[in-house]
Structure formats: C-alpha cells, structure tokens
Amino acid sequence: MSNTATQPIxxxxxxxxxxxxxxxxxxxxxxxxxxxxxxxIQEIMFFGGLFVxxxxxRYKFPVTWYESxxxxxxxxxxxxxxxxxxxxxxxxxxxxxxxxxxRAMQLWNLGLTLVLGTVFLVVKYFEYKEKFGHxxxxxxxxxxxxxxxxxxxxxxxxxxxxxIMSGMHAFHMIIGISVGAVFWVLCYKREYGPNxxxxxxxxxxxxxxxxxxxxxxxxMLYLVSAPGPLH
Amino acid sequence: MSHRIIPVKYYLINAVVLTLxxxxxxVAAKVPAFHFSDNPNGINLLIALVIAIAKAACIVSxxxxxxxxxxxxRLLSVAGFLWLCIFFMFMATxxxxxxxxxxxxxxxxxxxxxxxxxxxxxxxxxGRELTPAHGGTYTPPPHLFGGHEAEPAAGAPVAEHH
Numbered sequence: 001m002s003n004t005a006t007q008p009i010x011x012x013x014x015x016x017x018x019x020x021x022x023x024x025x026x027x028x029x030x031x032x033x034x035x036x037x038x039x040x041i042q043e044i045m046f047f048g049g050l051f052v053x054x055x056x057x058r059y060k061f062p063v064t065w066y067e068s069x070x071x072x073x074x075x076x077x078x079x080x081x082x083x084x085x086x087x088x089x090x091x092x093x094x095x096x097x098x099x100x101x102x103r104a105m106q107l108w109n110l111g112l113t114l115v116l117g118t119v120f121l122v123v124k125y126f127e128y129k130e131k132f133g134h135x136x137x138x139x140x141x142x143x144x145x146x147x148x149x150x151x152x153x154x155x156x157x158x159x160x161x162x163x164i165m166s167g168m169h170a171f172h173m174i175i176g177i178s179v180g181a182v183f184w185v186l187c188y189k190r191e192y193g194p195n196x197x198x199x200x201x202x203x204x205x206x207x208x209x210x211x212x213x214x215x216x217x218x219x220m221l222y223l224v225s226a227p228g229p230l231h
Numbered sequence: 232m233s234h235r236i237i238p239v240k241y242y243l244i245n246a247v248v249l250t251l252x253x254x255x256x257x258v259a260a261k262v263p264a265f266h267f268s269d270n271p272n273g274i275n276l277l278i279a280l281v282i283a284i285a286k287a288a289c290i291v292s293x294x295x296x297x298x299x300x301x302x303x304x305r306l307l308s309v310a311g312f313l314w315l316c317i318f319f320m321f322m323a324t325x326x327x328x329x330x331x332x333x334x335x336x337x338x339x340x341x342x343x344x345x346x347x348x349x350x351x352x353x354x355x356x357x358g359r360e361l362t363p364a365h366g367g368t369y370t371p372p373p374h375l376f377g378g379h380e381a382e383p384a385a386g387a388p389v390a391e392h393h
Contacts, residue, residue, distance in 0.1 A: 030301060037307035044311035051315070052322050058276070059326060066271035074261065081253050089246045092237075092294045099236045208294045215286045219279030223260035226269060 011103055012193025029198060036202045040209050047213055050165050054220060057161065061154045068158035070225035071136060071147065076127050077222035080120050084211045087116035091207045098187070098197040106192075110184050110200075113207065117177045124170050131159070138163065162221055169217060172210045179203060235299040245293040249286055256282040287312075 022028040058065050090109040097105035135143025138160045144152035183203055186192060192200050256279050258265050267274055292298040297308040 030304070033300065033304045034307060037304060037310075041307065041311040041314070044315060048315045048318050052318055055319060056322060056326050062271040074257065078253070078257055082250065085246060085249050085253065088290065088294050089242050092242045093239050096236065096239050096242070205295055208290050211294075212287045212290050215290070216280070216283045219256055219260065219276070219283055223256065223279050224276055226271075227261045227263045227266050 009101060009193055009195060011098070011101055011106070011187075011190045012196040014195065016195045032198045032202060036205050040205065043209060047165075047168070050161070050168065051216070051220075054161050054165065057154075057157055058220075058224075061151065061157070064149065064151050064154040065158055065224050066226065067149055068155045068162075068225075069222065071131075071134065072162070072222045072225075073127060073130065074222040076123055077218050080123050081214065081218050083116050083120050083123070084214050087113045087120070088208055088211045090116065091204045095197065095201045095204045098192050098200045099194060101194045103190075106187055107184070110180065110187060114177055114180045114184065117173055117180070117207075121170060121173055121177075124166070128163075165217055166221065169210065169213050172213070176207055176210055180207070235296060237293070237296050237299060241293050245289055249289055252282055252286050252289070 016025050018025050018028055022031065090112040094106050094109035094113060097103070097109060131137060132141055134147070135141055136147070136159050138156045142156055142159075144155055147155075149155040180203065183192075183200060187200070259278050259282070260266065260275055267278060291308050295308065297305050300308075
C-alpha cells in the first residue's frame with residue numbers, strides 16, 4: 001500500500017488487521033476471494049437449475065417462446081440492463097475509493113449503487129404491473145385468449161419461468177440493497193478504509209454477480225421473439 | 232498480488248464496452264436488417280447468449296478483478312460456468328436427442344391427443360412443436376423399435392422399448 005506514507009488514514013483502522021489464523025495479509029485476502037467465489041458458485045448452481053428448465057422448455061416449445069417473449073417490453077428490460085451496468089461501475093468505483101482512502105468518492109458511489117438498484121426494482125414493479133394488467137400472470141390472472149397464443153398452456157409455462165427467474169433475481173437485488181445500506185452506514189462511520197476494505201470488495205462481488213445473472217436473463221426472456229412492435 | 236487496486240479508468244472502459252455489447256445484442260434481435268433468422272428455432276438466441284457470455288467475461292475480468300487475481304481465483308471464477316456447461320450437456324442427452332420422444336421420463340407423460348390443457352390436442356410428436364427446420368414429423372428408425380407404424384391410439388403407451 002503506497003498511500004499510507006503520504007496522507008494520514010482517516011477511514012478504517014490505522015494499521016492493517018491480520019486475523020490470527022492467517023500468516024500474512026495476502027493470505028487473508030486470498031482466502032476471502034476463494035470463499036466468496038465458492039459462495040457465488042453455489043449461486044450459479046441455484047440459478048443453473050432455472051436456466052436448464054428454461055433451456056428444456058425453450059427446446060420443446062420454440063414457437064410458444066417466440067410468441068410469448070413478444071409480450072415483454074424489451075425497452076424496459078434494456079433500461080434495466082443499463083441501470084444495472086451503471087450500478088456495477090459505481091460499485092467498483094466505491095471499492096477503489098475504499099482502497100485508496102477517498103471518503104467522498106466511497107460514500108457517493110456506494111450510495112449511487114443503492115439508488116440505481118432501487119431504480120431497477122421500480123422499473124421491475126411497473127413491468128410486473130403491466131403484465132398483470134394484460135392477464136399474463138400465470139394462474140388466476142391468466143387470460144391468454146385476448147393475446148392470441150397458438151398454445152396458451154405452454155405460453156403460461158413461459159410466464160411462470162419469467163416470473164420465477166426475474167423474481168428470484170429481484171429478490172437478490174433486494175438482499176443486495178439491504179446489505180448495501182448497512183455497508184453505507186458502516187462506511188459513513190469510517191469502518192472501512194485502505195487498511196480494511198475486503199468486506200466492501202466482497203459485497204461488490206455479490207453485486208456484480210447479480211448483474212451477470214441479469215445479463216443472461218435479458219436476452220433469454222426479452223429478445224427471443226421476432227423484430228416487431230411492442231404489445 | 233492480492234492487494235491489487237484497479238484504476239477507475241479500466242472500469243469506465245469496461246462500461247463503454249459492455250454498453251456497446253448490450254446495444255449489439257438488442258440490434259441483432261430486434262432490428263429486422265440485422266435479424267439473422269425468422270425461424271423461431273433459429274440461431275438468434277444463440278447469438279444473444281454468445282454476446283451475454285462476452286459481457287459476463289468483461290464483468291468478471293474487470294469489475295471483479297479476476298484478470299489481476301491469482302491463478303486459483305481465476306480458476307474458481309470460471310469453475311461455476313464450466314459446471315453449468317456440464318449440467319447443460321447432461322440435460323441435452325436427455326432431451327435433445329432423436330429418441331427424446333420415447334425416452335424423457337419427466338416431461339412426456341401425456342399420450343398423444345390427450346393433453347387436456349391443450350384442448351385435447353397434442354402434436355403427434357408428443358409435445359414438441361415442429362418448425363420447418365425440423366422437417367415435419369419425426370419417424371423413428373424401424374430397426375430400433377421393430378417398425379413404428381401409425382400413431383398409437385389415445386391413451387396407449389407411446390412406444391415399446393425392445
């Protein structure tokens with residue numbers, strides 16, 4: 001760390017803290033990385049089941065998928081993709097600011113990350129509301145007759161997968177925003193700084209992972225249909 | 232080195248690249264001039280997923296810093312994806328093979344023509360929507376099933392394994 005020589009540490013501990021079970025700070029950092037990646041791999045397994053279910057039914061019912069996807073608003077999905085992408089930039093910048101002891105940059109970027117995450121959920125809310133209004137909520141709200149599906153029962157399957165997959169993603173976003181809010185308060189209390197930044201960085205990993213899931217969900221759900229006007 | 236600090240410059244470049252890839256994936260899917268195939272079962276989704284994998288690689292490499300990490304961390308960062316590939320491969324052996332209509336125990340529980348959800352109608356090929364790319368109804372090779380004649384009657388077993 002080169003910044004300690006020139007400027008005083010105003011954030012986090014004055015000296016690096018190495019827990020007793022580690023030989024060096026490098027080993028401690030590496031262990032955190034590996035542990036976090038193992039957690040993310042089990043998250044991949046969790047979402048993997050949903051992705052495989054999607055793949056099987058997409059393979060079975062390509063025409064239905066083609067028709068059903070046209071009922072999703074890809075402008076809203078695209079907006080949310082950009083919002084999440086920006087939030088990943090601010091999250092990564094916040095980690096950088098924590099590592100280099102730039103307090104204002106840390107707080108602003110972490111706060112902006114949480115705001116963008118909330119914007120994502122708000123757009124999602126309006127999307128769900130629109131689907132509900134069109135009778136596309138599977139089950140008791142299901143009204144496919146007005147929508148002209150060739151095969152309504154399998155179209156319902158698409159929307160079941162849509163709501164489960166995007167819903168689980170939104171659930172991860174809610175967890176991320178909640179944990180992020182705690183991190184913001186801790187950052188405000190100068191808990192994290194150049195000598196203690198791993199927790200913030202590991203939270204960033206989680207945030208980026210949720211972004212990656214959306215990167216796959218967006219084309220799979222919104223872009224399967226033919227070019228054409230929105231419904 | 233584990234105390235790596237990645238300059239914000241790389242994050243901004245990465246954001247521009249990711250935005251361009253995102254625009255590319257929408258253009259490839261939604262602008263008719265760039266739409267590769269009008270077949271519902273065409274390669275459009277494949278193209279979109281390839282772009283998505285490229286985007287994921289950018290996020291993992293730069294935002295999550297795997298590019299600057301140790302070999303072990305880099306290995307872990309692709310392990311989940313490799314596991315997913317194996318998952319898909321084994322699932323494809325169940326469903327994406329010529330015998331799937333006779334062999335999938337989880338999905339094809341309905342006999343032809345008896346699916347009440349589809350108004351009593353089912354495709355002769357048991358739930359599989361046929362597109363022109365499939366070339367119509369699949370007929371199993373006779374030597375495998377001792378000659379697969381006409382469609383089985385409603386409620387009858389789909390095929391007899393020998």
